[in-house]
Amino acid sequence: MLNSLLAPQTGDAKTKSIRDTITRPALPASIDNSVLAALPVKDFRRLLLGLEAVRLEFGTVLYQPGDIIRHVYFPVDALISLLTLADGRHPLEVGLVGSEGMLGVPLLLGHDASPVRALIQGSGEAWRIPAARFMKEFRLSPTLQKELYLYTYALLAQVSQTAGCNRFHVVEKRLARWLLMTQDRVKSDHFHLTHEFLGDMLGVRRVGVTKAAQALLKRSLISYSRGNILVLDRKGLEAAACQCYEVVRNLHEVHRREYKQAE
Numbered sequence: 001m002l003n004s005l006l007a008p009q010t011g012d013a014k015t016k017s018i019r020d021t022i023t024r025p026a027l028p029a030s031i032d033n034s035v036l037a038a039l040p041v042k043d044f045r046r047l048l049l050g051l052e053a054v055r056l057e058f059g060t061v062l063y064q065p066g067d068i069i070r071h072v073y074f075p076v077d078a079l080i081s082l083l084t085l086a087d088g089r090h091p092l093e094v095g096l097v098g099s100e101g102m103l104g105v106p107l108l109l110g111h112d113a114s115p116v117r118a119l120i121q122g123s124g125e126a127w128r129i130p131a132a133r134f135m136k137e138f139r140l141s142p143t144l145q146k147e148l149y150l151y152t153y154a155l156l157a158q159v160s161q162t163a164g165c166n167r168f169h170v171v172e173k174r175l176a177r178w179l180l181m182t183q184d185r186v187k188s189d190h191f192h193l194t195h196e197f198l199g200d201m202l203g204v205r206r207v208g209v210t211k212a213a214q215a216l217l218k219r220s221l222i223s224y225s226r227g228n229i230l231v232l233d234r235k236g237l238e239a240a241a242c243q244c245y246e247v248v249r250n251l252h253e254v255h256r257r258e259y260k261q262a263e
Contacts, residue, residue: 033074033127034100035147043141050133056080058123058192062103063114072104072134073097079122079185081201082159084115091117092166092203093178095159098185101151107131108138108148121193121201122186158248165244171204172212176241178202179222179231184249189231216240 031037036044056062056078063069065085073080075098082095094116097103103118112131129137138144165174178201182191198209216222221237223230231237238245 032076032099033102035102035144035151036074036127038147039141039143043137043143046140047129047137047144050129050137051127052129054126054128056120056124056126058120060120061117062120063116063118065114065116067114069104069107069112069114069131071128072102072107072131074102074127074129075099075185076125076127077122077185077187078120078124078126079182081119081121083117083119083200085117090203091119091200093201094162095155096121096181096185097155099187100185101155102148104131104134105148105152105155107135108152121197122182122191124186154248161244161248165242166203169242169244170212171202171208172215173240173242174202175209175212176216176221176237177245179216179229180234180237180241180245181248183231183234189234191229192227193229194227 031044036047039047051074054073056073056075062071062073062080077099080097080103081093082097083091084094085091097118106112106114138148165177169177175198178198183189195206195209195213198213199206202209213222213224216237217224219233219236219240221231221233221240223232
């Protein structure tokens with residue numbers, strides 16, 4: 001229903017800033033973001049006036065810790081990694097943001113500064129809106145408020161579960177969990193990631209990632225070559241992952257169903 005509001009646009013103009021590089025592609029054929037797709041037509045029509053479609057490129061840092069949040073992002077098929085920095089240098093992933101949510105949650109809690117580094121982990125499209133315009137629309141839309149409070153709860157659960165997972169579970173299970181979460185958000189069986197990058201995501205040395213990837217490779221769950229990962233056996237990968245993946249996924253789905261039933 002909302003897709004009919006998306007008027008086609010063209011253009012490949014590029015804009016650059018210190019912290020992010022984006023291109024402006026044609027508008028996506030569909031919304032493909034769970035939060036935006038849940039809005040009533042009138043709310044989305046108003047929000048659309050401030051939204052722009054952007055392409056986020058792998059490796060781009062959108063926020064650093066302490067940066068003022070000037071834009072809110074609703075990923076379509078892009079993947080954003082939330083990283084905490086130990087000693088200000090060593091990154092460790094504490095959360096993932098994809099088409100299920102948005103980047104800019106601190107604004108909902110009354111803070112305009114980012115507590116984490118937000119890094120584009122998977123290139124793709126997203127919707128972007130200036131923070132001030134977003135907060136205006138947020139206050140006007142009870143549905144947007146409910147959807148984002150629901151998402152914030154799920155994101156906090158993901159962050160806390162990830163912290164426990166990184167502390168107690170072996171690398172192979174953590175890698176399987178991480179690959180499943182990535183696959184869910186990029187909507188693809190194939191993605192490009194180096195061992196070094198995965199080491200930062202999981203908080204382990206490159207040799208640890210190599211051993212874990214080789215174990216999954218030997219079980220024919222994935223294929224891996226020069227940074228290109230292909231998921232071969234989704235069900236097998238789910239069996240190889242720790243329960244943290246299922247806990248976070250189910251938590252989000254259960255609360256979304258409860259919210260829909262309460263409407």
